[in-house]
Amino acid sequence: EKGTYPHFMLKEIDEQPFVIRKIIQEYQDENDSIKLDEDIRQAMNQTDRIYIIAAGTSYHAGLVGKQFIERLSNIPVEVHIASEFSYNMPLLSEKPLFIFISQSGETADSRSVLVQTKELGHPALTLTNVPGSTLSREADYTLHLHAGPEIAVASTKAYTAQIAVLAILAVDTAKAKGINLSFDPLKELGIVANAMESLTDQKDAFDRIAKDLFDTTRNAFFIGRGMDYFVVLEAALKLKEISYIQAEGFAGGELKHGTIALIEDGTPVIAISSQENVNLSIRGNVQEVAARGANTCVVSMKGLEQNEDRFVLPQVHELLAPLVSVIPMQLLAYYAALHRDCDVDKPRNLAKSVTVE
Numbered sequence: 001e002k003g004t005y006p007h008f009m010l011k012e013i014d015e016q017p018f019v020i021r022k023i024i025q026e027y028q029d030e031n032d033s034i035k036l037d038e039d040i041r042q043a044m045n046q047t048d049r050i051y052i053i054a055a056g057t058s059y060h061a062g063l064v065g066k067q068f069i070e071r072l073s074n075i076p077v078e079v080h081i082a083s084e085f086s087y088n089m090p091l092l093s094e095k096p097l098f099i100f101i102s103q104s105g106e107t108a109d110s111r112s113v114l115v116q117t118k119e120l121g122h123p124a125l126t127l128t129n130v131p132g133s134t135l136s137r138e139a140d141y142t143l144h145l146h147a148g149p150e151i152a153v154a155s156t157k158a159y160t161a162q163i164a165v166l167a168i169l170a171v172d173t174a175k176a177k178g179i180n181l182s183f184d185p186l187k188e189l190g191i192v193a194n195a196m197e198s199l200t201d202q203k204d205a206f207d208r209i210a211k212d213l214f215d216t217t218r219n220a221f222f223i224g225r226g227m228d229y230f231v232v233l234e235a236a237l238k239l240k241e242i243s244y245i246q247a248e249g250f251a252g253g254e255l256k257h258g259t260i261a262l263i264e265d266g267t268p269v270i271a272i273s274s275q276e277n278v279n280l281s282i283r284g285n286v287q288e289v290a291a292r293g294a295n296t297c298v299v300s301m302k303g304l305e306q307n308e309d310r311f312v313l314p315q316v317h318e319l320l321a322p323l324v325s326v327i328p329m330q331l332l333a334y335y336a337a338l339h340r341d342c343d344v345d346k347p348r349n350l351a352k353s354v355t356v357e
């Protein structure tokens with residue numbers, strides 16, 4: 001039920017801090033360490049390469065998850081769009097482990113990959129919000145997202161839940177391999193939940209920014225580098241699917257290789273800067289588009305901010321920044337759609353779960 005909320009999407013955006021706290025609870029043992037099935041631990045320990053398979057927003061969460069697993073637990077990871085993988089399977093490693101990420105657990109494109117990989121005899125782990133779903137039943141192992149029912153077609157809380165669970169999985173794997181980490185995901189996720197709450201408490205700011213950026217535009221660009229690049233892909237998908245504004249996410253450095261030709265007076269360009277190593281270079285990209293008349297909006301993380309930034313995010317661990325920087329992107333998309341009188345929860349041509357290939 002929506003309760004007092006005008007839309008499920010807004011309710012689900014607001015639920016994100018609680019979902020993160022629920023995940024901490026569910027994945028924490030009595031010694032404040034990570035609680036995870038021994039079978040999953042072993043599967044992670046035995047593989048020489050992980051293949052993440054997903055679609056849409058879940059694919060975008062997978063891109064972030066790859067960074068966690070590679071950087072923390074040292075296992076190479078490939079992330080694939082399910083519908084491409086089915087028809088164009090890459091050369092597999094000797095001991096592959098497949099990780100399916102799916103809110104609904106019913107996405108046909110992902111299921112068809114699962115069927116193929118099972119035929120080849122490879123182990124599969126599904127991260128899903130619906131434990132009894134097809135992708136959960138047919139995989140060897142399941143990790144539950146604990147996000148609660150997601151009703152709005154545009155995925156919000158499932159995305160952040162997927163990223164949080166992937167961070168926990170990556171750290172658990174690192175520990176099982178004897179890798180010494182100073183990063184405590186359960187503690188850091190607690191900080192993330194508070195940061196998320198402070199953002200959902202400032203909706204008016206995003207309503208105003210959305211008005212300025214999107215009310216009269218036909219297109220919009222989102223740019224980022226490193227981790228922020230993955231979040232801008234999600235930001236663009238969110239804006240497209242509910243507001244019907246043509247939007248694209250780009251790696252900041254790619255703009256000059258073609259896309260910058262599209263920048264005109266007033267074209268909205270939204271940049272995320274949450275990663276210290278690319279802070280200056282993404283700002284260089286913002287200047288390039290500003291010089292061509294773009295209506296720029298930088299959303300930065302505390303510690304990296306500059307005077308002209310439109311919004312400064314509360315500081316969280318750099319690795320977990322996507323969990324926080326995505327909230328303004330979800331809210332901007334929501335308000336853009338609202339200002340255009342779009343059907344926020346049920347955008348045209350889309351279904352909540354895509355059960356056809």
Ligand code: M6R
Nearest residue numbers: 056057058102103104107154155
């Ligand atoms: O249920 P799934 O996570 O497998 O769904 C995958 C995509 O269909 C889904 O994320 C879709 O892109 C959303 N509408 C995005 O908001």
